[in-house]
Amino acid sequence: MTVELRPLGVHCNIACQYCYQNPQRSAGNVRAHYDMGRMKQALEEEGTDFRLFGGEPLLLPEDALEELWAFGLDRFGSNGIQTNGTLINERHIELFRKYQVAVGISCDGPGELSDIRWAGSLAATREATARTEDAIERLCKAGMPPALILTLHRSNATPDKLPVLEQWLHSLEQIGVNTVRLHILEVDDPQVRAKCSLTTEENIAAFLFFARAEEGFRTLRFDVFDEMRRLLLGDDGGTTCIWRACDPYTTSAVRGVEGQGQRSNCGRTNKDGVDFVKAEFPGFERYLALFHTDREAGGCNGCRFFLMCKGQCPGTSIDGDWRNRTEHCEVWMALFQRFEDGLRQAGKAPLSTHPIRAQLESWFLDAWTRGENPNMETFLAANRAQFEG
Amino acid sequence: MRRTEPSLKADANRGYSLPRLPRMDFVLPEFLRSMWVSDEARLRWQPRIESISTAWREMEWLTVVEGVRPCVLCSVSTDGWSELRNRSKKQGLTVVPLMVQRSMSKGSAAANPSAMIMRAVIGRRRDAKRFARAWANLDCAEAGALLGYPECCCRFFADAMRQSADQEMLWTVAARSYTTGAESRLLRVDGHPELNIFWRYLGVKAVPHIPCNLNCADSLHLAEQFAGVGRSAGQEDAIAWTSEILRWPLEWSVLHGIAEMKTPIVKLCTNSVATRSRFTIRKSGSAYPEDGARGVDFPFQQQTAVRTSRFTDGLHIIYGTGQ
Numbered sequence: 001m002t003v004e005l006r007p008l009g010v011h012c013n014i015a016c017q018y019c020y021q022n023p024q025r026s027a028g029n030v031r032a033h034y035d036m037g038r039m040k041q042a043l044e045e046e047g048t049d050f051r052l053f054g055g056e057p058l059l060l061p062e063d064a065l066e067e068l069w070a071f072g073l074d075r076f077g078s079n080g081i082q083t084n085g086t087l088i089n090e091r092h093i094e095l096f097r098k099y100q101v102a103v104g105i106s107c108d109g110p111g112e113l114s115d116i117r118w119a120g121s122l123a124a125t126r127e128a129t130a131r132t133e134d135a136i137e138r139l140c141k142a143g144m145p146p147a148l149i150l151t152l153h154r155s156n157a158t159p160d161k162l163p164v165l166e167q168w169l170h171s172l173e174q175i176g177v178n179t180v181r182l183h184i185l186e187v188d189d190p191q192v193r194a195k196c197s198l199t200t201e202e203n204i205a206a207f208l209f210f211a212r213a214e215e216g217f218r219t220l221r222f223d224v225f226d227e228m229r230r231l232l233l234g235d236d237g238g239t240t241c242i243w244r245a246c247d248p249y250t251t252s253a254v255r256g257v258e259g260q261g262q263r264s265n266c267g268r269t270n271k272d273g274v275d276f277v278k279a280e281f282p283g284f285e286r287y288l289a290l291f292h293t294d295r296e297a298g299g300c301n302g303c304r305f306f307l308m309c310k311g312q313c314p315g316t317s318i319d320g321d322w323r324n325r326t327e328h329c330e331v332w333m334a335l336f337q338r339f340e341d342g343l344r345q346a347g348k349a350p351l352s353t354h355p356i357r358a359q360l361e362s363w364f365l366d367a368w369t370r371g372e373n374p375n376m377e378t379f380l381a382a383n384r385a386q387f388e389g
Numbered sequence: 390m391r392r393t394e395p396s397l398k399a400d401a402n403r404g405y406s407l408p409r410l411p412r413m414d415f416v417l418p419e420f421l422r423s424m425w426v427s428d429e430a431r432l433r434w435q436p437r438i439e440s441i442s443t444a445w446r447e448m449e450w451l452t453v454v455e456g457v458r459p460c461v462l463c464s465v466s467t468d469g470w471s472e473l474r475n476r477s478k479k480q481g482l483t484v485v486p487l488m489v490q491r492s493m494s495k496g497s498a499a500a501n502p503s504a505m506i507m508r509a510v511i512g513r514r515r516d517a518k519r520f521a522r523a524w525a526n527l528d529c530a531e532a533g534a535l536l537g538y539p540e541c542c543c544r545f546f547a548d549a550m551r552q553s554a555d556q557e558m559l560w561t562v563a564a565r566s567y568t569t570g571a572e573s574r575l576l577r578v579d580g581h582p583e584l585n586i587f588w589r590y591l592g593v594k595a596v597p598h599i600p601c602n603l604n605c606a607d608s609l610h611l612a613e614q615f616a617g618v619g620r621s622a623g624q625e626d627a628i629a630w631t632s633e634i635l636r637w638p639l640e641w642s643v644l645h646g647i648a649e650m651k652t653p654i655v656k657l658c659t660n661s662v663a664t665r666s667r668f669t670i671r672k673s674g675s676a677y678p679e680d681g682a683r684g685v686d687f688p689f690q691q692q693t694a695v696r697t698s699r700f701t702d703g704l705h706i707i708y709g710t711g712q
């Protein structure tokens with residue numbers, strides 16, 4: 001579980017064309033006021049380390065940042081931040097070091113590859129991207145290499161751009177970056193979709209490109225691929241929320257704390273532009289329904305990867321309706337197929353084609369019906385002999 | 390939008406056929422979960438909704454005491470059973486148990502399988518016995534009449550049970566309330582606020598039954614009688630809040646066996662018919678709560694002034710103006 005602290009709500013200094021928080025901005029639900037006392041009280045109640053989040057959290061004054069991180073280090077032993085990197089200055093880097101802040105930077109590549117992280121004009125956008133690139137380098141030099149979130153779209157992942165992106169990642173690996181999370185562009189706005197989104201085939205090609213390119217990296221890993229391989233072997237401990245049958249009414253993997261101490265859900269499900277308060281009880285109806293609903297109707301019935309994928313993140317569902325499976329189904333399916341082949345060639349038995357799969361599926365359905373969300377690991381540990389043949 | 394009496398297709402056997410949702414062959418377990426738009430909205434409206442439910446149970450019972458109708462159907466926890474029997478007895482009423490069922494108090498029935506509630510009928514001894522017989526014989530017309538429901542609504546309910554017991558009653562009623570949209574996947578309805586049946590999920594209602602359509606005149610009359618009894622019993626607040634809530638816009642939709650209802654203050658999901666595609670009802674409103682949310686689409690109030698092209702105007706510069 002991650003606690004995301006959003007002191008300034010979705011307030012940001014740039015305007016990424018694809019940001020999943022845009023519905024909230026369009027609805028006028030941007031609260032840029034915070035109350036330090038209330039936030040700390042809420043964090044105490046959450047009782048675990050938190051990550052500063054936005055919008056852009058570095059819009060906070062430096063003394064407020066210091067106060068929060070001093071609090072975080074004292075109470076929970078570590079800190080984190082997710083930033084677009086455009087505002088990082090030397091003082092921030094000092095604070096990151098002093099308060100053990102793990103830095104995550106969202107950046108879609110060098111120069112023009114990041115143009116859809118729009119900063120008002122082309123010149124300002126390029127300048128902002130240059131500042132982010134510079135910040136990554138400075139962090140690496142300071143011995144604190146950031147983890148990257150890289151969203152794939154028409155500006156950076158068409159066949160002509162992919163080699164440029166790969167080259168850039170090699171140069172980042174050399175200076176110390178070793179974790180990259182690849183994201184598929186999540187699109188709420190039809191205009192943005194038409195202009196920025198890759199087609200399904202292009203998305204598949206881009207992800208497969210990186211799956212192949214991965215071997216050429218020494219230390220840099222694309223964590224989503226590692227997770228998918230592990231999932232195929234039933235190892236789902238510690239995998240990220242997108243594979244974990246996330247209930248959009250409680251989004252248990254993400255607990256948001258807003259500027260006035262209010263609790264909120266993961267913003268990805270926030271298609272109405274309303275920052276809903278978490279429901280009291282979790283439920284897994286989406287997964288029961290997807291299991292039984294055929295693919296033409298927006299479900300996952302009959303898919304051999306269901307145990308691993310479960311219809312994926314509800315924030316990426318077809319038509320923005322969480323009751324459907326992810327709109328990126330074909331991309332994940334193509335990747336699962338590729339990793340399934342790879343595992344079989346390596347003499348391993350992926351769950352997708354294992355005789356135990358049907359039993360494991362019924363076990364999940366029973367658990368979801370009871371309102372529980374189990375791990376595959378638990379079942380497989382109890383049935384080790386049957387699983388390992 | 391036209392408000393009319395229901396448009397019903399001719400059917401040689403039954404007189405007419407009711408609108409149906411095409412469904413898949415699975416049924417989800419029962420559940421009901423909700424999320425509030427803000428802590429402020431929850432703090433204000435959750436206690437109000439709870440007191441509306443409590444007041445409504447009392448009003449239902451009082452309408453029998455006051456002779457508005459012969460019987461009331463009620464659900465009571467095993468703990469509340471003897472108190473209900475004693476106070477009914479004081480008014481010359483008999484409580485006849487009908488069945489025991491699981492309670493849905495904790496989000497999902499499966500999460501709390503042990504909580505049981507009793508369904509029972511209360512009325513003068515003869516009426517209650519007659520009702521129990523009608524219940525056992527599935528005689529909707531007789532049972533409905535004893536509960537004081539309008540005849541048109543009893544007839545509709547009996548037809549609905551016969552033709553489409555596996556259907557979603559909300560859709561059936563909405564589709565009958567609007568003549569031209571009944572075959573579409575999006576129904577826009579208004580109807581009398583007192584006959585807004587969507588809030589029943591949370592116990593907010595002005596009539597005890599499912600009306601035959603959202604403009605049924607006899608049901609509206611019954612709503613007035615109930616409110617009259619409630620007011621005489623000092624339930625003015627509950628009646629005013631109910632009236633306010635039922636005037637808000639809402640959107641109800643169903644997909645894959647999950648119904649979702651969005652209102653200005655709370656969103657909820659519950660089990661329903663497993664449809665292959667999404668079917669939506671938009672019920673217009675004539676009021677909006679002060680603490681209702683702002684959002685990007687119906688039923689939320691939209692702030693057109695802050696809608697901005699800030700997020701998209703760079704697209705033309707990056708990609709040119711063509712597609």
Ligand code: SF4
Pocket residue numbers: 241242243246247248251252253254266267268269312313314315316
């Ligand atoms: S909505 Fe998606 S991103 Fe958010 S917690 Fe759920 S799975 Fe994770």
Ligand code: SF4
Pocket residue numbers: 295299300301303304305306307309310311312325326328329330332333
């Ligand atoms: S790959 Fe597609 S069909 Fe299979 S579980 Fe994932 S979303 Fe569903």
Ligand SMILES: [Zn+2]
Pocket residue numbers: 539540541542543600601602605606607608
């Ligand atoms: Zn009627």
